[in-house]
Amino acid sequence: xxxxxxxxxxxxxxxxxxxxxxxxxxxxxxxxxxxxxxxxxxxxxxxxxxxxxxxxxxxxxxxxxxxxxxxxxxxxxxxxxxxxxxxxxxxxxxxxxxxxxxxxxxxxxxxxxx
Numbered sequence: 808x809x810x811x812x813x814x815x816x817x818x819x820x821x822x823x824x825x826x827x828x829x830x831x832x833x834x835x836x837x838x839x840x841x842x843x844x845x846x847x848x849x850x851x852x853x854x855x856x857x858x859x860x861x862x863x864x865x866x867x868x869x870x871x872x873x874x875x876x877x878x879x880x881x882x883x884x885x886x887x888x889x890x891x892x893x894x895x896x897x898x899x900x901x902x903x904x905x906x907x908x909x910x911x912x913x914x915x916x917x918x919x920x921x
Contacts, residue, residue, distance in 0.1 A: 842903060
């Protein structure tokens with residue numbers, strides 16, 4: 808049973824940065840493309856960044872140039888470096904494969920506010 812554990816969220820001022828981590832415990836996630844998703848209040852969960860096995864990345868337009876997805880296969884861990892954060896980035900952030908194959912973790916709350 809794979810358990811996804813996200814961490815690194817918090818309260819940050821606009822323009823600030825955060826680095827999210829996702830540990831895929833008991834996972835064979837290194838065999839899949841990985842993604843970071845987010846869900847803002849009242850909105851559907853959306854894929855914001857994905858990283859293929861070949862190293863290609865894709866981002867939703869709203870985060871291009873500000874977010875960077877990466878992974879450490881040896882640690883079964885994925886990362887999301889977020890810079891120049893905006894209030895509209897406020898959401899609960901989740902990781903999963905792309906497309907999602909595992910049960911969702913609890914996510915990590917990111918709040919961007921002054």
